[in-house]
Amino acid sequence: MGCSSKEEIENVYTPVQVSLKIPEIFQQKLIAPIIPTNNPLTEEGIALGKKLFFDPILSKDNTQSCASCHNPKKAFTNNTRFSEGVDGKLGTRNSMPLFNLAWNFDERFMWDGKDFSIEHQAFSPVRNPIEMHSNWKNVAEKLQEHTEYPTLFQQAFGTSKIDSTHVTKAIAQFERTLISGSSKFDQYLLGKTELTPEELNGFNVFMDEARGDCFHCHGSDNNPLWTDNQFHNNGLDETFNDLGLGAVTGDPNDNGKFKSPSLRNLAFTAPYMHDGRFTTLDEVINHYSEGLKQSLTIDPLMKKVNQGGVQLSDKDKADLKTFLLSLSDNNFINNPDFQQ
Amino acid sequence: MKKIILSIFSLVILSCSSDNDEPIKEISVKLKFTQNWDGTIIERSDLENTEFTNKTGSKLTISRLRYLISRVSLVNGASDTTKFDSYKLVDINKPDNLTLALPEKISEGSYKLLFTFGFIDKDNISSAYTDLNSVDWNVPDMMGGGYHFMQLDGQYKDTLGIKNPYNFHAVRAYNSEKDSIFDTSISIETGSILLKNNATIEIKMNAAGWFKSPNDWNLNEKSVDLMGDFEAQKDISENGKSGVFSLGTITQ
Numbered sequence: 001m002g003c004s005s006k007e008e009i010e011n012v013y014t015p016v017q018v019s020l021k022i023p024e025i026f027q028q029k030l031i032a033p034i035i036p037t038n039n040p041l042t043e044e045g046i047a048l049g050k051k052l053f054f055d056p057i058l059s060k061d062n063t064q065s066c067a068s069c070h071n072p073k074k075a076f077t078n079n080t081r082f083s084e085g086v087d088g089k090l091g092t093r094n095s096m097p098l099f100n101l102a103w104n105f106d107e108r109f110m111w112d113g114k115d116f117s118i119e120h121q122a123f124s125p126v127r128n129p130i131e132m133h134s135n136w137k138n139v140a141e142k143l144q145e146h147t148e149y150p151t152l153f154q155q156a157f158g159t160s161k162i163d164s165t166h167v168t169k170a171i172a173q174f175e176r177t178l179i180s181g182s183s184k185f186d187q188y189l190l191g192k193t194e195l196t197p198e199e200l201n202g203f204n205v206f207m208d209e210a211r212g213d214c215f216h217c218h219g220s221d222n223n224p225l226w227t228d229n230q231f232h233n234n235g236l237d238e239t240f241n242d243l244g245l246g247a248v249t250g251d252p253n254d255n256g257k258f259k260s261p262s263l264r265n266l267a268f269t270a271p272y273m274h275d276g277r278f279t280t281l282d283e284v285i286n287h288y289s290e291g292l293k294q295s296l297t298i299d300p301l302m303k304k305v306n307q308g309g310v311q312l313s314d315k316d317k318a319d320l321k322t323f324l325l326s327l328s329d330n331n332f333i334n335n336p337d338f339q340q
Numbered sequence: 341m342k343k344i345i346l347s348i349f350s351l352v353i354l355s356c357s358s359d360n361d362e363p364i365k366e367i368s369v370k371l372k373f374t375q376n377w378d379g380t381i382i383e384r385s386d387l388e389n390t391e392f393t394n395k396t397g398s399k400l401t402i403s404r405l406r407y408l409i410s411r412v413s414l415v416n417g418a419s420d421t422t423k424f425d426s427y428k429l430v431d432i433n434k435p436d437n438l439t440l441a442l443p444e445k446i447s448e449g450s451y452k453l454l455f456t457f458g459f460i461d462k463d464n465i466s467s468a469y470t471d472l473n474s475v476d477w478n479v480p481d482m483m484g485g486g487y488h489f490m491q492l493d494g495q496y497k498d499t500l501g502i503k504n505p506y507n508f509h510a511v512r513a514y515n516s517e518k519d520s521i522f523d524t525s526i527s528i529e530t531g532s533i534l535l536k537n538n539a540t541i542e543i544k545m546n547a548a549g550w551f552k553s554p555n556d557w558n559l560n561e562k563s564v565d566l567m568g569d570f571e572a573q574k575d576i577s578e579n580g581k582s583g584v585f586s587l588g589t590i591t592q
Contacts (some may be wrong), residue, residue: 044556
């Protein structure tokens with residue numbers, strides 16, 4: 001009876017395909033998100049991915065899940081400079097927030113772009129010795145012996161045999177649903193709310209080439225991702241302890257380059273930069289205003305590097321910060337679909 | 341009316357001649373965009389590596405080079421124009437994506453190739469093109485809106501030999517005080533091209549040309565914050581009209 005029931009499920013169960021809920025402002029401004037043809041979104045796949053995301057079973061000693069470093073209430077990052085792995089070791093990079101990943105059109109993930117595709121990225125933390133420090137064979141065995149997972153994989157992927165490919169596909173499906181497009185500024189762009197004079201001036205500072213000139217790397221009202229998803233040396237250091245993209249490509253011209261993070265949800269994602277060196281947004285703004293450092297690979301868009309930065313007035317700094325905070329999305333961090 | 345009569349006459353001629361000649365072939369055309377510095381090819385590997393010297397003697401490197409081509413059309417000997425609606429964002433950092441396949445086939449024959457650098461005002465509508473929005477190609481409304489025509493970024497050495505950034509960005513000229521715009525897109529027309537088979541037409545862009553003739557460009561004087569500089573944009577456009585773009589090899 002058990003066998004025939006399983007066979008029946010294998011033969012007849014078809015996962016229910018779903019489409020992403022694309023925010024209105026994204027529909028107006030952006031091209032379609034990237035959904036790989038070999039991993040279409042399904043209700044079962046997303047549900048399985050969510051369960052895996054919050055399950056510490058993926059780690060060596062069952063103590064850490066993806067959510068340990070990617071907390072929904074913190075826009076899927078955490079508030080520590082570096083994250084502690086299962087062995088108590090600290091990483092060297094700040095945990096990246098997770099949202100709008102399906103709109104990363106070049107599909108290069110992580111601060112240094114080392115992983116192509118969300119699926120591929122999801123392989124890394126499980127076996128990383130300073131993160132979950134497990135291996136995929138053990139994880140697959142644990143999941144296989146679990147009372148629920150074989151059935152869930154069967155429902156999502158048509159096979160109860162669990163392997164890393166299907167685990168990462170499921171997690172990637174869930175991560176693609178993490179969409180943030182409902183900030184105050186989004187509502188403003190849709191004509192549903194007004195900005196304060198301070199927020200409006202802050203937006204103008206952001207967009208003005210002769211003041212903040214933030215838009216060349218960090219999107220705009222016409223690119224509401226608020227990132228170009230490209231790699232830049234933004235003048236943090238004169239020499240590099242962490243080569244960033246350069247360590248991935250082997251090209252010295254890429255040394256010190258890191259991915260531009262989205263400026264959405266900054267209210268929840270401190271500390272800032274790839275190494276979490278800045279505790280507050282004020283420190284970040286001060287960096288671009290007066291703290292830039294010259295180096296061999298400095299991005300030319302850091303155009304005032306030889307003067308230390310763009311030299312914003314106190315008023316413009318304060319208003320810029322106010323505008324940046326208007327990009328934070330409380331609906332996203334409180335979305336029940338994204339909570340454990 | 342004259343045009344209709346001429347067309348009918350042409351049809352009759354073509355119909356008659358087809359009894360004796362080979363049928364007219366329909367061919368596909370691709371444009372291949374290459375970049376050079378006064379004839380020396382610029383490739384991705386040159387980015388941030390190769391030092392060039394501009395007309396006024398500044399040594400510079402290039403970190404980023406993207407530019408927009410639109411309104412491609414082919415005009416045959418009878419002045420019949422085939423227009424192609426597509427546009428192309430050329431990014432030297434993406435060497436696998438430096439061609440534009442024209443979406444319709446044309447009849448073999450002799451043509452002039454026309455295209456526009458940037459967008460003419462009619463096409464240069466803020467937020468209108470989602471693919472360009474998605475790669476941050478927009479121009480803020482406070483600087484006239486629409487889209488960039490070119491981003492040429494890099495470092496130059498000033499008179500003391502110190503490295504400085506330059507952001508040579510071409511956009512529609514906008515006078516914020518008068519709230520007036522000036523169309524700085526550039527219409528380019530090549531010489532006659534004889535197309536007999538499926539063809540790839542090379543369009544050469546001489547990056548050095550942006551810095552000379554008629555306006556020899558001194559980066560020590562103007563190197564950044566050019567987007568909102570009305571006069572700078574007109575100067576860039578004038579330089580672009582004097583031989584920056586040219587016809588290269590035709591492979592068929």
